[in-house]
Amino acid sequence: MASLPEAPSDAELITRVLVRDDRRAFGELVARHQSAVRGLLRRLTGGDVAQADDLAQETFLRAYRGLRGYRGGAKFSSWLYRIACNVFFSRDRGSRDAPLEPPALEAGSTELALPDRVLERHDLEKALALLKPRERAALVLTYANELTHEEAAVVLDCPVGTLKTHVARAKEKLRRQLEEVP
Amino acid sequence: MNVRDDEAWLDTLLQRQLPSGSSDDGFRARLLERLPPPPRPARRVFGLGLTWLVGALVLLLPSGEGTGVFASDAGSLLVPCCLGTALLWYLVDSLR
Numbered sequence: 001m002a003s004l005p006e007a008p009s010d011a012e013l014i015t016r017v018l019v020r021d022d023r024r025a026f027g028e029l030v031a032r033h034q035s036a037v038r039g040l041l042r043r044l045t046g047g048d049v050a051q052a053d054d055l056a057q058e059t060f061l062r063a064y065r066g067l068r069g070y071r072g073g074a075k076f077s078s079w080l081y082r083i084a085c086n087v088f089f090s091r092d093r094g095s096r097d098a099p100l101e102p103p104a105l106e107a108g109s110t111e112l113a114l115p116d117r118v119l120e121r122h123d124l125e126k127a128l129a130l131l132k133p134r135e136r137a138a139l140v141l142t143y144a145n146e147l148t149h150e151e152a153a154v155v156l157d158c159p160v161g162t163l164k165t166h167v168a169r170a171k172e173k174l175r176r177q178l179e180e181v182p
Numbered sequence: 183m184n185v186r187d188d189e190a191w192l193d194t195l196l197q198r199q200l201p202s203g204s205s206d207d208g209f210r211a212r213l214l215e216r217l218p219p220p221p222r223p224a225r226r227v228f229g230l231g232l233t234w235l236v237g238a239l240v241l242l243l244p245s246g247e248g249t250g251v252f253a254s255d256a257g258s259l260l261v262p263c264c265l266g267t268a269l270l271w272y273l274v275d276s277l278r
Contacts, residue, residue: 021220030210038209053209060213 010076017067030060033077036145037084043140044088046129055091059084074154081145082155085137127177131170134158138166139174226275233268237261 008016008025010032016025037059041052062083063070070079128136134156141152142163153163 023214023217027210027214030213031206034206034209056209057213057216061216064217
């Protein structure tokens with residue numbers, strides 16, 4: 001039985017984009033990483049799907065334009081996360097350290113009618129929205145995107161010690177917020 | 183709550199926050215449409231070739247005295263300058 005051809009690695013696809021401006025190869029990179037990047041941005045924007053997708057589009061456009069700057073030292077996904085975080089932080093420089101507006105439940109929904117998981121998710125999004133952007137990013141990168149502290153520190157361009165402080169503060173605030181939920 | 187429970191609690195919450203592996207929803211197609219237009223090397227080569235051809239024709243055209251433009255003082259500077267400019271333009275354009 002003939003074995004399936006091996007899927008090209010990220011590095012091979014990047015080379016194709018750089019050498020031949022192969023847009024299919026770039027499309028393949030997008031297909032591989034869009035879910036993680038959009039997920040990260042959805043968490044960072046407090047569950048705002050439309051805004052997260054706009055920022056994700058901007059992230060991949062910047063990645064395409066700056067692909068020559070990718071040195072291959074870090075994982076490609078980490079490089080994308082770094083761009084995504086920068087896009088998120090630069091969305092509004094003025095509100096860089098200001099918490100987001102907590103998200104509201106959809107109109108017409110009552111707590112009784114919603115399953116526990118939805119309520120739990122809403123509570124979490126509300127609590128995450130109250131964190132400072134850098135704390136939120138540190139927490140999301142290390143827990144939801146499962147980066148090590150070292151990788152997350154590279155993504156956020158800060159020392160590992162600072163990253164750990166952000167994570168610890170975020171966890172503490174999150175725990176307090178969620179304990180207050182009746 | 184011990185450290186391990188604490189980690190598991192947060193992990194579970196954040197994993198639950200969004201379903202993993204969100205579908206494409208046309209995201210990739212929209213993005214590929216927004217990419218800058220591809221450079222057109224064939225068109226550039228055609229432009230360069232045409233410029234050289236026009237330059238060469240000018241060289242061959244007879245001037246008023248029955249000799250080629252290249253023989254006159256002005257022509258001897260003008261034509262190589264035009265061809266050099268065309269080459270420079272091509273190189274700069276292809277390096278963008």
